[in-house]
Amino acid sequence: MEIGEMEILYTPADARRYVLQRQREGESVAVVPTMGALHDGHLSLVEIGKQQCDRAAATIFVNPTQFAPHEDLDQYPRTLEQDLQRLQSLGTDAVFVPEVAAMYPDGCSTSIVPPRVANRLEGQHRPEHFGGVCTIVLKLFQCLPCDVAVFGRKDYQQWRVIESMVADLNLPVKVVAGEIVRDPDGLAMSSRNRYLSVAERQSALVIPQALDQLVSQVTQGQKDVALLQANLLRSLDGGGIEDSARVDSVDYAVIVDAKTLEPILELDRPAVALIAARVGATRLIDNRLIEV
Ligand code: AMP
Numbered sequence: 001m002e003i004g005e006m007e008i009l010y011t012p013a014d015a016r017r018y019v020l021q022r023q024r025e026g027e028s029v030a031v032v033p034t035m036g037a038l039h040d041g042h043l044s045l046v047e048i049g050k051q052q053c054d055r056a057a058a059t060i061f062v063n064p065t066q067f068a069p070h071e072d073l074d075q076y077p078r079t080l081e082q083d084l085q086r087l088q089s090l091g092t093d094a095v096f097v098p099e100v101a102a103m104y105p106d107g108c109s110t111s112i113v114p115p116r117v118a119n120r121l122e123g124q125h126r127p128e129h130f131g132g133v134c135t136i137v138l139k140l141f142q143c144l145p146c147d148v149a150v151f152g153r154k155d156y157q158q159w160r161v162i163e164s165m166v167a168d169l170n171l172p173v174k175v176v177a178g179e180i181v182r183d184p185d186g187l188a189m190s191s192r193n194r195y196l197s198v199a200e201r202q203s204a205l206v207i208p209q210a211l212d213q214l215v216s217q218v219t220q221g222q223k224d225v226a227l228l229q230a231n232l233l234r235s236l237d238g239g240g241i242e243d244s245a246r247v248d249s250v251d252y253a254v255i256v257d258a259k260t261l262e263p264i265l266e267l268d269r270p271a272v273a274l275i276a277a278r279v280g281a282t283r284l285i286d287n288r289l290i291e292v
Contacts, residue, residue, distance in 0.1 A: 003084055003085075003088045004088050005088075005091075005093070006084070006087060006088045006092055006093065006094060006095060007093065007094040007095075008084070008094075008095055008097060009057075009094055009095065009096045009097070010096075010097060010098065010099070010102075011098065011102055012098065012102060012103075012142070012143040015096045015098075015143040015144050016142075016143055016144070016145065018057070018094055018144075019057070019144050019145050019146060020145065022054070022055050023145075023147075027053075027054035027055055028052075028053040028054050028055070028147040028148070029053055029054070029055045029056075029057060029144070029146045029147055029148075030048075030049030030050070030052050030053035030055065030056045030057070030146060030147065030148040030149070030150055030176075031049070031056075031057050031058070031059060031140070031141075031144045031146040031148070031149050031150070032045045032046050032049050032056065032057070032058045032059070032149075032150045033058075033059045033061075033136075033137060033140050033149065033151070034058055034059060034060055034061075035060070035061065035062045035063065035076065035191065036060040036061075036062060036077075036078060036079060036080060036083050036191075037076070037077035037078065037079050037083070037191035037194075038060075038079070038082075038083045038086050038087070038191075039181075039189045039190075039191065040181050040189060041152055041154060041178075041180070041181035041188070041189040041190075042058075042152075043086060043087075043090055044152075044178050044179070044181050045150040045151070045152055045178045046058055046087065046090055046092050046150075047090070048150050048176060048178050049148065049150045050091065052148045052150070052174075052176060053146075053147055053148050055093040055094070056091075056092055056093055057092065057093055057094040057095060057096060057144060057146070058087055058092055058094075058095045058096070059095070059096040059097075059098075059140055059144065060080065060083055060095060060096070060097045061096075061097070061098055061103065061136070061140075062076050062078065063103075063132060063133070063136040064100060064104070064132075065104070065111070065128070065131070065132030065135055065136060066128070066129050066130075066131075066132030066133045066136065067129075067132070068126060068127075068128055068129070071126075072192075076191070077191055077192075077194060080097065096140070096143065096144060098143070103136065103139060110135075111131055111132075111134075111135045112131060112134035112135045112138055112165065113131065113134075114130040114131055114133070114134045114161055114165065115134075115161060115164035115165055115168055116164070116260075117157070117160045117161055117164050117260060117261055118130035118131075118134075118157070118161045118164075120256075120261055120262075121157055121252055121254070121256075121261060121274060121276070122157050122158075122276065122285075123157075125251045125252070125276065130157075130158070130161050133158060133161065133162075134161065134162070134165050137149075137162055137165070138165070138169070138171070141171060141173055145172075145173075146173060147173065147174065148173065148174045148175075148176055149162070149166075149173050149174070149175055149176070150176045150177075150178055151175065151176075151177055151178070152177070152178050152179075152180065152181075153177050153178065153179055153180050153287070153289075154180045154181075154188055154189075154190070154285070154286075154287075155285070156272060156274060156287040157261060157274065159175070159177050160259065160261060162175055163175050180286075180287075182208065185201075185205055186205060186208035186209065186212075187201065187204055187205060187207070187208060188207075188208065188284075188285075188286045190284065190285075192282055192283070192284065193282075193284075195280075195281065195282045196279060196280070196282055197280065200279045200280045200282065202245050203245045203246060203247060203248075203279045204247070204279045204282075204284055205245065206235065206236055206238060206245050206246055206247060207236065207247065207275055207277060207284060207286045208286060209235065210232055210235035210236050210253075210275070211232075211273055211275070211286060211287070211288040213231070213232075213235050214228060214231065214232050214235075214255075214273055214288065214290075215288060215290070217231060218267065218290055218292075222267075223266050223267040223268070223292075224266065225255050225263075225264055225265055225266060225267060225271075226265070228255055228267075228273075229253065229254060229255055232253045232255070232273065232275070233250060233253050236250055236253055236275070236277060247277035247278060247279050247284075248277075248278050248279055248280065249277065249278045250275070250276070250277045250278075251276035251277065251278070251283070252274065252275070252276050253273075253274075253275045253276075253277070254273070254274055255267070255271050255272070255273045255274075255290065256271060256272060256274065257269060257270075257271060257272075258270040258271050258272045258289060258290075261274075267290060267292050268292065269292065270289070270290070270291060270292060271289075271290045271292070272287055272288065272289050272290060273287060273288045273290060274287045275287065
């Protein structure tokens with residue numbers, strides 16, 4: 001099926017045929033994997049795909065294996081009509097929208113053990129998550145044997161996990177990362193932001209604000225990671241000031257090596273500050289690279 005010039009691919013066989021045909025014609029193909037409920041962050045990745053390759057395709061698939069039983073798989077926003085419109089008006093060449101049964105047929109039992117960089121942080125708080133992510137991303141690369149795959153730095157650890165998997169398994173795809181796209185108030189765009197009430201959204205703003213404060217402390221010369229992390233936590237708790245905006249709980253707020261995500265004591269190498277926190281029932285993640 002087509003919407004305007006954009007091809008809608010429903011089956012793995014159609015997807016594969018599409019990419020191989022383009023490549024046979026001498027064109028390169030970029031793929032942007034998503035779970036839909038698209039916002040400008042996702043669309044910025046499609047723009048990068050278009051810059052990097054002759055053709056840009058997106059995938060929309062809410063992958064069940066990366067959700068734990070208590071997580072929001074059933075409630076995850078699904079806005080396919082609108083997503084297809086947005087992709088089409090951006091000039092996306094193709095979109096792969098497989099059914100769950102096409103990606104996980106009955107009896108399907110193989111999965112990927114994620115690389116070491118998956119073990120900490122999100123990996124500790126969501127133990128099954130990266131196994132599901134790696135498995136579906138590898139399967140999507142099989143369906144769409146693309147030249148370039150674009151991921152967002154919003155999911156910083158996920159990007160590093162995919163990068164490692166691609167290297168470890170000699171996958172013939174170049175992984176490119178796009179910057180975090182934020183709303184004007186500073187909140188990183190996320191499909192889950194729509195769950196936030198007006199008051200919760202105000203509280204959630206302490207997350208980018210805490211990262212801004214961290215950067216200004218680093219700019220002033222602070223290099224002690226323990227101290228910076230303590231300040232980061234304090235900022236997320238509204239600076240300890242009664243009645244000020246704060247998150248409800250923090251899964252982690254750390255400053256770690258930018259590539260391995262291992263702990264560091266001092267800012268003596270490229271680092272990243274990573275936050276996962278809850279506001280009401282919504283779990284939000286954000287991060288900031290800290291160049292030294
Ligand atoms: P998702 O649909 O949440 O699985 O995200 C699909 C891709 O979009 C992932 O590579 C995300 O990192 C990326 N992404 C999500 N939000 C943003 C954002 N605000 N800015 C840039 N990339 C994003």
